[in-house]
Amino acid sequence: MTDRIxxxxxxxxxxxxxxxxxxxxxxxxxxxxxxxxxDSRIFYAVKANPAPEILSLLASLGSxxxxxSVQEIDMARxxxxxxxxxxxxxxxxxxxxxxxxxxxxxxxFAVDCIAEVDKVARQAPGARVFxxxxxxxxxxxxxxxRKFGCxxxxxxxxxxxxxxxxxxxxxxxxxxxxxxxxxxxxxxxLQSAAEIFRIMSDRGVELKMVNLGxxxxxxxxxxxxxxxxxxxxxxxxxxxxxGNRIPExxxxxxxxxxxxxxxxxxxxxxxSQKSEGDIRWVYxxxxxxxxxxxxxxxxxxxxxxxxxxxxxxxxxxxxxxCDSVDVMYEKxxxxxxxxxxxxxxxxxxxxxxxxxTYASVAFNxxxxxxxxxx
Numbered sequence: 574m575t576d577r578i579x580x581x582x583x584x585x586x587x588x589x590x591x592x593x594x595x596x597x598x599x600x601x602x603x604x605x606x607x608x609x610x611x612d613s614r615i616f617y618a619v620k621a622n623p624a625p626e627i628l629s630l631l632a633s634l635g636s637x638x639x640x641x642s643v644q645e646i647d648m649a650r651x652x653x654x655x656x657x658x659x660x661x662x663x664x665x666x667x668x669x670x671x672x673x674x675x676x677x678x679x680x681x682f683a684v685d686c687i688a689e690v691d692k693v694a695r696q697a698p699g700a701r702v703f704x705x706x707x708x709x710x711x712x713x714x715x716x717x718x719r720k721f722g723c724x725x726x727x728x729x730x731x732x733x734x735x736x737x738x739x740x741x742x743x744x745x746x747x748x749x750x751x752x753x754x755x756x757x758x759x760x761x762x763l764q765s766a767a768e769i770f771r772i773m774s775d776r777g778v779e780l781k782m783v784n785l786g787x788x789x790x791x792x793x794x795x796x797x798x799x800x801x802x803x804x805x806x807x808x809x810x811x812x813x814x815x816g817n818r819i820p821e822x823x824x825x826x827x828x829x830x831x832x833x834x835x836x837x838x839x840x841x842x843x844x845s846q847k848s849e850g851d852i853r854w855v856y857x858x859x860x861x862x863x864x865x866x867x868x869x870x871x872x873x874x875x876x877x878x879x880x881x882x883x884x885x886x887x888x889x890x891x892x893x894x895c896d897s898v899d900v901m902y903e904k905x906x907x908x909x910x911x912x913x914x915x916x917x918x919x920x921x922x923x924x925x926x927x928x929x930t931y932a933s934v935a936f937n938x939x940x941x942x943x944x945x946x947x
Contacts, residue, residue, distance in 0.1 A: 574878070574922050578836050581947050590839045590859040591943040594622070594925050596630055598834035602800075603634050606789075606826055609804030613822040616660055618787055619645040621827030621926040622835070626946035628652035631830075639825045643673045650677065662746075662784075662825065664689060664705055664721050672696040683746060683784075685723045687734050694738035701743035702735045703784055704728040706769070708747040708762045711755075722747065725765040729772050736778050744782030744820065745769050751828055752873065753788035756798050756806035760813075767814035782821040783811075789824070791832025793923045794874050800829070828926040835925025837864065837942070841917045842893060853888045855909060857919055860892010860899040864928035864942040865921075868901035876922040881910035888913075894937045 575595045582593065606615055616639040617631050623645060628638070632653035640646045641663040649659050656678025661671070664685040671682065675697035682693050685705045693702055707722040723731065732742040745766040749758040763783070770780045785807060790797040798806075811819060843856040859865055867873040877890070887906035892899040932942040 574836055574920065577947055581945065582838055585945075587838065587943065587945065589940075589943060590837060590857075590863060591945060592835050592837050592864065592924060592928055594624065594627065594831065594835040594944070594946045596626060596834070596946060598925075599627055599630060599831055600634065602826075602830050602834070603631060603636060605800040606824070606830070607634075609800035610807070610822075610824060612808075612819075613785065613824045616662070616784075616823050616825045617830055618662075618825045618827030619649060620930060622831045622929060623648050624929070624944060624946050625652060627831060628654075632658075637823070639827075643670050643677075646674055646677060646679060656680065660784075660823075666692065668692045668696055675700065681743070684731060684735065685721060685728075687731055690731060690735045690738060690740065694735070694740055698739055699741065701741040702732075703744040703746045703782060704731045704735075704742075704769075705746045705748075705784075706762065706765055708749050708786075711750070711758070725769055728769050729776075732769070732773055732780070733776060733778065742773065742778050742780060744780050744784060746784030746786060748786035748825075749788040751788060752790045752793075754790050754795075754797055756802050757810075758788065759785060759807050760810045763807075763810045763814045770815070770818075770820065780820070782823065785822055785824045787825045787827050787829070789826045789829030791828050791923055791926065794876055830926075832923050832926040835923070835928065837921040837924040837928065839919040839921060841913060841915050841919060844913065844915055852906060853886060853909075854891060855888045855907075855913065856891050856893060858893050859921070859942065860894060860901060862894050862896065862899060862933045862936045863892060863939060864924070864932040865892065865901055866931035867927055871902055871904055874902070874905075875924060877907055877909070878920040878922065879910055879913055879917060881912050881914075881917065884911050885909055886911050894939065896936075 578593045616637040618639045629652045637658040638649035639662040660681045662683045664683045680700045705722040706725045736742040747762040839857045839859045885908040888909045890902040
């Protein structure tokens with residue numbers, strides 16, 4: 574929460590729920606990542622928040638961009654990024670999208686199986702590919718599934734196939750899970766990556782790069798490691814597993830780059846109980862379908878601030894839609910002031926990442942979450 578955001582809300586009084594992002598915070602985050610990991614290239618994960626103002630700022634600071642679609646590639650290019658600063662990091666791509674990215678000058682592609690290698694070989698001859706390996710994500714608040722990546726032993730065959738198909742077998746990638754607060758979470762994945770490098774070298778193929786992925790946390794209700802803590806721990810793991818043959822490295826911060834830069838302004842539209850003496854239900858004009866999808870399973874617990882003070886009572890927090898899953902926090906209710914009233918403004922902090930991009934276009938007729946970048 575910054576004074577600039579609070580001042581903007583006081584001055585403009587935007588109608589309806591909205592996200593406000595402070596670019597000064599994004600700039601500070603970028604510079605801290607740059608200082609903490611000076612030997613790693615930063616590839617901002619566009620999916621976290623693709624607001625043009627954010628992309629333009631990061632492009633001007635020298636950031637590269639991790640893109641999941643041709644549309645995101647076009648966003649990064651429109652912000653000023655040249656094709657050599659863009660990675661097509663999605664391992665699940667239509668073949669025509671590979672061709673479109675290649676036509677736009679992109680030469681760095683993620684893969685995790687032989688079939689994906691074949692698409693890239695047909696549509697992006699000579700491109701560089703890196704193979705994503707599975708990572709358990711233990712310790713992450715938003716753990717990633719087995720949807721992406723392959724077993725390290727299979728990665729060797731995938732990269733060998735890429736080499737024999739005329740592509741540049743460039744490296745290995747992994748993701749330790751989003752909102753990963755354990756700075757040692759990168760260790761086992763780096764050990765696997767180093768072993769893949771050694772095996773490929775024995776086969777005559779010298780890999781160059783390790784994509785360390787994202788996972789860098791933003792602050793919600795609990796303290797988190799700083800960028801320097803992540804950098805020191807990761808660099809120690811790299812040296813431990815690669816010795817003097819340190820590879821090129823890239824990182825893909827998304828949440829850690831923009832999460833703490835944003836605040837959602839919301840409004841209490843109903844306070845009720847299901848029976849006498851039952852827990853209070855507080856309904857807001859934003860919910861899972863309006864940008865707060867990461868409250869699923871109560872994985873991400875955002876700081877919630879109200880203008881009221883005094884005695885607090887546990888409350889179930891729910892959204893406005895006519896869908897029974899649109900309940901953010903019920904298993905572990907939130908303490909809110911007992912004098913909270915309908916019409917009160919609620920501020921939800923730490924919402925700069927994965928909110929506008931998760932918001933529905935018009936579920937129940939509600940418009941997408943309005944966004945302001947200041």
